[in-house]
Amino acid sequence: MKAVVVHAAGDLRVDELPVPDPGAGQVRVRIVYGGICGSDLHYAHSGRNGVYEVVEPLTLGHEVVGVVDRAGPGVDVAAGMPVAIHPATPTPAVGAARGSGLNLAVGGTYLGSASTSPHTQGGFAEHLIVMEGQLRPLPAGLPLRRAVLAEPLAVAIHAVGLLGDRVQGARVLVSGAGPIGALAISALRAAGASHITAADLHRAPLRTALGVGADAVVQLGVDPALTDDSFDIVVEAAGAVPSLVTALRVVRRGGAILQLGILPPGDLSIPLASMVAKEVHLQGTQRFDSEIDEAIDVLAADEQIENVISHEFDIADAAEAFEHASDATRSAKVILGISPDPTA
Numbered sequence: 268m269k270a271v272v273v274h275a276a277g278d279l280r281v282d283e284l285p286v287p288d289p290g291a292g293q294v295r296v297r298i299v300y301g302g303i304c305g306s307d308l309h310y311a312h313s314g315r316n317g318v319y320e321v322v323e324p325l326t327l328g329h330e331v332v333g334v335v336d337r338a339g340p341g342v343d344v345a346a347g348m349p350v351a352i353h354p355a356t357p358t359p360a361v362g363a364a365r366g367s368g369l370n371l372a373v374g375g376t377y378l379g380s381a382s383t384s385p386h387t388q389g390g391f392a393e394h395l396i397v398m399e400g401q402l403r404p405l406p407a408g409l410p411l412r413r414a415v416l417a418e419p420l421a422v423a424i425h426a427v428g429l430l431g432d433r434v435q436g437a438r439v440l441v442s443g444a445g446p447i448g449a450l451a452i453s454a455l456r457a458a459g460a461s462h463i464t465a466a467d468l469h470r471a472p473l474r475t476a477l478g479v480g481a482d483a484v485v486q487l488g489v490d491p492a493l494t495d496d497s498f499d500i501v502v503e504a505a506g507a508v509p510s511l512v513t514a515l516r517v518v519r520r521g522g523a524i525l526q527l528g529i530l531p532p533g534d535l536s537i538p539l540a541s542m543v544a545k546e547v548h549l550q551g552t553q554r555f556d557s558e559i560d561e562a563i564d565v566l567a568a569d570e571q572i573e574n575v576i577s578h579e580f581d582i583a584d585a586a587e588a589f590e591h592a593s594d595a596t597r598s599a600k601v602i603l604g605i606s607p608d609p610t611a
């Protein structure tokens with residue numbers, strides 16, 4: 268089978284690997300689509316993602332959907348069932364309430380991650396073995412191509428959920444309109460935000476933001492500057508210091524900043540005095556817990572979220588796909604077509 272494997276920094280290959288067989292309690296999934304995430308790009312370009320370093324060949328990919336191919340001993344699931352996959356183990360049960368804290372547990376695994384030794388191999392492969400509990404059956408009428416957004420949308424829903432009642436009726440700025448910013452717009456809308464503005468340096472992401480339901484867009488450095496103290500909530504979705512500095516300026520007194528983007532490691536120069544003076548609530552967020560179930564419901568109900576997908580490449584052209592995904596001026600979410608879609 269084909270798999271997208273990073274061997275070292277700048278060394279991404281489409282390798283031919285043996286098809287794995289499911290063991291007890293496991294299921295083999297025929298992967299149909301995979302979404303390329305920022306962490307996949309970090310691994311491909313620099314051989315590391317934050318503190319995690321690639322020390323052995325690593326199949327990338329944690330945003331994957333497909334159909335059940337074969338159940339292992341002791342597992343009773345029908346071949347052909349379309350599924351999304353919860354990338355984490357331990358995995359919350361289907362339909363579990365939020366707040367188990369599994370996303371913060373130490374020692375778990377995540378698909379396509381060098382955080383464990385040996386690494387946890389990912390899902391950019393024609394076949395993937397997962398535990399039965401990682402399967403998330405898809406409702407009829409939700410195409411696999413849209414369902415591939417379940418994992419990153421779950422990240423956004425989890426993050427927005429951490430703000431609780433603040434979101435209902437709020438005026439929100441999403442700073443950074445890349446794929447995660449765009450999905451945050453959908454999550455904010457689903458959570459009852461009243462007005463959502465998206466800001467970005469580039470024009471293309473702002474078009475995506477409008478395509479998923481932003482009420483207004485601001486091109487930074489081109490349009491008039493954002494007004495001080497004018498948003499109830501700012502979602503920092505760029506993972507960039509200037510964006511966080513802007514967030515601190517434009518959030519209102521008593522408002523909240525959600526740090527959804529992954530900031531660079533190390534010491535950062537950020538004027539935090541205004542956080543104190545304005546009594547700003549600053550919220551961090553990490554992956555998600557059971558919110559992938561909610562994400563699947565939101566995707567089934569909202570066709571326009573699929574506008575986040577800007578490009579689709581065959582797995583054989585993974586190098587080109589990664590190149591596109593690295594260029595925010597011309598792409599939003601880039602997906603790989605890994606196997607033909609038997610449900611289309």
Ligand SMILES: [Zn+2]
Pocket residue numbers: 304305329330418419
């Ligand atoms: Zn991701």
